[in-house]
Amino acid sequence: MKFAVEYKNTPFLKTSRVKKDINRLNYRCEMLLTRNIHAIRNKRVLDLASHDGLFTYACLKLGAQYVVGVEPRSILVNDAKENLKSLGCIETQYEFVIDDAFEYLSTVEEEQFDTTLCFGFFYHTKNQTELLDLIKGAKPKYLILDTFVEDFQLPETELRSIRRRESKxxxxxxxxxxxxxxxEMASFGSSNLVGTPNKSLVEALLLDYGFNFKQINWNDETVIDKGDIGDCKKQTRVSYIAETADS
Ligand SMILES: C[S@@+](CC[C@H](N)C(=O)[O-])C[C@H]1O[C@@H](n2cnc3c(N)ncnc32)[C@H](O)[C@@H]1O
Structure with missing residues (x-):
């Protein structure tokens, strides 16, 4: 497959602390961004947990108007700045802010961004409801969410006891x-307690916060697992493109 953004020969292969298999990075960009180009091209994008700038860079390559990356670890922000500079990105089109996602989101004005990316962060917090509340409050048109999920099955006896008559x-x-x-990727801040939701909970939360969402299909026949995307194929990691219901 020919990728619109190719990570081979980019500095991210050195600086990234996430799995840096080329096939994985290429496909994550392809599935999360390239195939949702309507949410990226000419759009103002907020990249939460921007790490070393790998997806901020991809958004710019795909024609984003402006991208802000938010990342609390200054060492990663320095890497991001150097990476984008070395790749020839136009400096007036992006900014990296050293901040916590929650703090930053609480300063964002309504409709300041068209699209919010939340990749690899939803399971590095225990405050998923607050996070969605803040994202929703900033009124982006699109949210693209990519997260690990818990996949163990509770025994039927346990399920029966937690099910309530009125619940699904x-x-x-x-x-x-x-x-x-x-x-180096842990939740940044005073608490190191984090929660990984299961897929049903992610969807229930998106629904509850008024997002219309579509799951991104990693089992599409064009997605070839030549390395390190098994979690996406097995749905222990899931991805969604969501729109605010009133947009
Ligand atoms: C697993 S990495 C994901 C990086 C990238 N977004 C991706 O999907 O490949 C998690 C990132 O979240 C950042 N992070 C941790 N706590 C954060 C917080 N409170 N606000 C914003 N980013 C945070 C980490 O420093 C790290 O860069």
């Missing part, structure tokens, strides 16, 4: 973990 039959749940603060 599929239970949403979240598993909490303590993250190692030395882990």
């Amino acid at each position: 039959s599929i239970a949403g749940y979240m598993v909490f973990y303590h993250e190692d603060q030395d882990f």
Whole structure:
């Protein structure tokens, strides 16, 4: 497959602390951004948890008007700045802010951004409801969400006890973990307790916060797993493009 953005020979292969298999990066960009080009080209994009700038760069390559990357780790922001500079990105078209996603979102004005990206962050917090509340409050037209999910099945006896008469039959749940603060991708801030929701909970939350959403199909026949996208294919990682219901 010919990718619109090709990560081969880019500095991200060195600076990224996420899985940096070329096939994975190329396909993540292809599935999350290129195939949702209507949400990127000529759009003002907010890239939450922008890491070393890998998706900020991709948005610019795909014709975004302006991109702001938000990342609390200054070392990663420095890498991002150097990476985009070395790749010849136009400096007036992007900015990297050293900040926590929640803090930054609370300063964003309504409709300041057309599109919000939330990649690889939804499971590095325990405050998913607050996060969606803040994203929704900033009134982007689009939200693209990519997250690991819990996939273990609760035994039927457990399910029966947590099901309530009025609730849907599929239970949403979240598993909490303590993250190692030395882990460079861990939740940044005073708490190292994070939660990974299951897929039903992610969808219930999107619904509850008024998003119309579509799951991105990683099992499309054009997506060839030549390396490191098994989690997306198995749906232990899921991705969505969502629109605010009133947009
Ligand atoms: C798994 S990486 C994901 C990077 C990239 N978005 C991706 O999907 O490949 C998680 C990122 O979230 C950042 N992060 C952790 N806590 C954060 C917070 N409170 N606000 C914004 N970013 C945060 C980490 O520093 C790290 O760069």
